[in-house]
Amino acid sequence: MLDITANTPEFDPAYASQAAFRALMECMARPGEIRTLKGADAPAPFAPATAALIKSLADYETPLWLDAAFAVDKKVADWIRFHTSAPVVHDPADAAFALVADARAMPDFGRFAQGTSEYPDRSTTVIVQIDGFSGDAITLKGPGIKTTRAFSAAPLPADFAARMADNRALFPRGIDLVFVAGHDIAALPRSAMIEEH
Amino acid sequence: MSAPVYNFAYLDEQTKRMIRRAILKAIAIPGYQVPFASREMPMPYGWGTGGVQVTASILGPDDKLKVIDQGSDDTTNAVSIRKFFVKTAGVETTTKTNEATVIQTRHRIPEQALTEDQVLVYQVPIPEPLRFLEPRETETRRMHALSEYGLMHVKLYEDIARHGHIATTYAYPVEVGGRYVMDPSPIPKFDNPKLSDSAALQLFGAGREKRIYAIPPHTHVKSLDFEDHPFEPYRHDAQCELCGAMDSYLDEVITDDAGTRMFVCSDTDFCEDRRAAGHHGPQGGPVAAIEKEGAHG
Ligand SMILES: [Zn+2]
Numbered sequence: 001m002l003d004i005t006a007n008t009p010e011f012d013p014a015y016a017s018q019a020a021f022r023a024l025m026e027c028m029a030r031p032g033e034i035r036t037l038k039g040a041d042a043p044a045p046f047a048p049a050t051a052a053l054i055k056s057l058a059d060y061e062t063p064l065w066l067d068a069a070f071a072v073d074k075k076v077a078d079w080i081r082f083h084t085s086a087p088v089v090h091d092p093a094d095a096a097f098a099l100v101a102d103a104r105a106m107p108d109f110g111r112f113a114q115g116t117s118e119y120p121d122r123s124t125t126v127i128v129q130i131d132g133f134s135g136d137a138i139t140l141k142g143p144g145i146k147t148t149r150a151f152s153a154a155p156l157p158a159d160f161a162a163r164m165a166d167n168r169a170l171f172p173r174g175i176d177l178v179f180v181a182g183h184d185i186a187a188l189p190r191s192a193m194i195e196e197h
Numbered sequence: 198m199s200a201p202v203y204n205f206a207y208l209d210e211q212t213k214r215m216i217r218r219a220i221l222k223a224i225a226i227p228g229y230q231v232p233f234a235s236r237e238m239p240m241p242y243g244w245g246t247g248g249v250q251v252t253a254s255i256l257g258p259d260d261k262l263k264v265i266d267q268g269s270d271d272t273t274n275a276v277s278i279r280k281f282f283v284k285t286a287g288v289e290t291t292t293k294t295n296e297a298t299v300i301q302t303r304h305r306i307p308e309q310a311l312t313e314d315q316v317l318v319y320q321v322p323i324p325e326p327l328r329f330l331e332p333r334e335t336e337t338r339r340m341h342a343l344s345e346y347g348l349m350h351v352k353l354y355e356d357i358a359r360h361g362h363i364a365t366t367y368a369y370p371v372e373v374g375g376r377y378v379m380d381p382s383p384i385p386k387f388d389n390p391k392l393s394d395s396a397a398l399q400l401f402g403a404g405r406e407k408r409i410y411a412i413p414p415h416t417h418v419k420s421l422d423f424e425d426h427p428f429e430p431y432r433h434d435a436q437c438e439l440c441g442a443m444d445s446y447l448d449e450v451i452t453d454d455a456g457t458r459m460f461v462c463s464d465t466d467f468c469e470d471r472r473a474a475g476h477h478g479p480q481g482g483p484v485a486a487i488e489k490e491g492a493h494g
Contacts, residue, residue, distance in 0.1 A: 014205040014213075018257045021217045025255065028224040029398040029413045030313075057221075059214055096218075117342040121222040121231045143227045143374050144413040146394075172376065176225045189225035191374065191413070 013055075016040070020049075020056035024178065027187040030144045032151035034133055039183045042083075043075040045101040047129050049180045051079075054127075058084040058097055065095035065112075065124070069102040098126045104155045109167050112175050120172040123190075127178045130154060133186060138164075139195040140188070148195060151186070153179050164194050206253035206286040212236050216254040216409070220400060223411035228373030229341070230324050230408040238404065240281070244274055245303055245320030246404030249281070252301045252318050255400070256282065261289045263297035268305040268448070268463035275303075294466050304367075306388040308445050308467040311397035313414060319382045321403040324410065326370045326380040346378045349421060357426050366431055372419045373412055386420065387430040387446045393418035435460040440471035441478035 016038065023035040039048025040055055058064060064086045070076050077088050092098055092111045100106045112124035135154035138161055141147070157163065167174045167190055174190030204210070212234075219233040238246040256262065262282055266275040270292040278301060279290050291297050294307045303320045311317060327337040330348045340346070349370060356364045363369075369386035373379050381392055382401060392399065392412060399412040412418060422428035433447045438459045445467055447460040459480065462468035 012205065014210055015258060017210065017213070018205070018255075022255060022257055025217075025220060025224065025398070028221050029411075057214055057218055059211060061215065062218070118338045119232075120226050120229060121219070123222075125221070143416040144224075146415045172226045172229055176221070191225055191227060 016052065017056040020052040024053060024185060024187065027178070027185055028144075028176070028189050031142065031188050031192040032140045032145070032149045032186055034184050034186045036183050037185060042079050043073060045069050045129065046076065046079070047180045047182055049183050049185050050099065050127055050129060053178065053180070053185070054080065054097070054099075055083050058086040060085040060087070062096035063087050063089040063094050065089055065092040065098040067098070067100045067102055067106070070099045092124065095124045098124050100126060100128045103128050103130050104157055106157060109163055109175050114170060114175060115173045117173060120174070123173065123175055125176045125178060127180060129180045130156070132181045133179070133184065140192050141195050142193040143191045144189075151188070153186070161194050164188065164192070168193055204285075206256050206282065207238070208236065208250065208253045213254045216250055219409045220251065220254065220411065223400070223409050224398070224413050226377075227413055227416050228377030228379040228410060230410045233407055233409050235404050235407040240277065242405045243322070245278065245301070247402030247406075247409070248301050248303070248318050248320030248404075249278060249402075250404060251400050251402035251409060252282065252299060253286070255316060255318075256286050256288060256299060258286070258288065260298045261291050261296055263291050263294065263300045264302075265300065265305060265307070266303045268446070269465045271465070292466055304383050305446070305463060306384055306391045308462070308464045311395055313396045315397040317395075317397050317399045319399065319401045321380070321382045321401045321408070322405070323368075324380055324401065324403040324406050324408040326378050341377060344376065349378060350423075353421060354423065357423070363422070363426060370421050372421060374416050374418075378421070379410060385431070385446055386428075387432050389418075389420045389428070390430055433460055436478055437462045437468060438478045438480040440468045440476045442468070442471060442476070
């Protein structure tokens with residue numbers, strides 16, 4: 001039986017999932033472009049947009065890895081288990097998604113799953129929480145970018161540009177990055193290139 | 198909180214999550230075919246179940262959906278898919294290319310240039326461009342991994358040796374972003390140039406073969422060719438009898454029981470827009486009910 005009242009946007013979590021995914025899809029398709037999500041409530045250090053993306057995309061098929069800042073409070077893993085059933089793993093190389101709250105200390109990209117040359121999709125999507133999309137800009141080019149696009153995020157590791165270049169050199173293998181600042185998100189898929197100045 | 202009594206856009210949330218994750222990977226690796234666990238849909242495979250699953254996974258309540266089959270919004274296939282999404286997702290539909298936010302297509306790219314606010318979803322019957330050269334999946338996967346595309350060039354060159362030109366006119370293979378060779382689905386090669394540097398995101402879904410792949414916006418897409426035989430998009434050397442267009446892709450249609458034939462735009466919305474703007478071809482005004490289905494043999 002069709003009961004429309006049970007499926008209005010306010011009551012059906014399917015709508016929130018779709019909206020979060022669609023925003024991330026647009027961000028993946030246009031590296032460096034910023035979109036704003038409605039967000040979801042979750043224990044610290046979850047940003048609202050990170051919580052919304054995890055609710056939208058994670059489930060029992062997607063192992064999650066947590067950095068020390070996420071792992072410190074047991075409430076985080078409890079929230080993940082309750083809302084997604086995703087297993088929390090100790091080795092980042094086993095993770096479909098990795099959550100990083102301490103951006104400056106993000107692990108070396110080589111520690112995550114980078115896919116194989118025959119299945120490059122079997123790689124980790126790393127969600128990195130930052131303070132904001134400001135600071136020194138890097139210049140992006142590649143698929144999804146008409147000419148070039150300026151991208152700023154802070155804080156980042158000092159060698160971030162070099163890490164991105166190494167990641168691009170692995171293409172089609174590599175990791176995909178999603179940046180979150182509060183309700184805002186942007187993505188740097190592995191196809192993104194950083195222009196040398 | 199009670200569970201929804203039906204699933205928005207038919208698919209259950211678990212399936213949508215899985216397809217959405219595949220779409221994200223497909224965008225990050227342009228032209229690479231991401232495997233996914235295709236679901237049974239309430240329609241036969243030939244009806245574009247891959248495209249339908251992709252559309253169902255991206256569609257939201259604010260979208261406006263257009264569905265075309267060989268350029269037309271009115272074939273049985275296009276009408277059925279449109280009705281399916283009206284019923285299961287309650288979305289608005291349109292036949293106007295410029296009003297749509299999501300366009301699902303079988304065998305054509307609209308003539309009108311798409312915008313960054315649009316997503317084009319292709320129904321794909323056979324996603325593997327190397328399949329007719331190499332039936333083994335393990336082998337084609339290895340060939341893609343090593344960018345070993347020599348066989349594909351040999352096949353195209355054999356065409357030239359036999360016919361004096363490359364005879365492939367549909368599903369003409371392309372190289373995406375300088376890396377993966379991809380099957381653009383059975384669009385006429387006339388449409389191939391529109392694959393490249395489009396402002397819109399392009400997603401491809403193959404239901405039976407369980408593959409999703411993508412071309413991000415503003416990605417260079419090159420039709421395979423040779424220096425001495427450059428790629429040429431084919432078009433009937435004629436004008437549309439209805440709107441006079443000289444630059445649109447034309448279908449040859451039968452207009453009466455006597456088998457009278459004429460050329461008209463394959464993209465019906467494009468043709469209608471042109472006529473509304475005052476353009477007309479040799480047949481002048483609107484011609485009653487041209488039956489496009491079946492005109493393709
Ligand atoms: Zn016309």
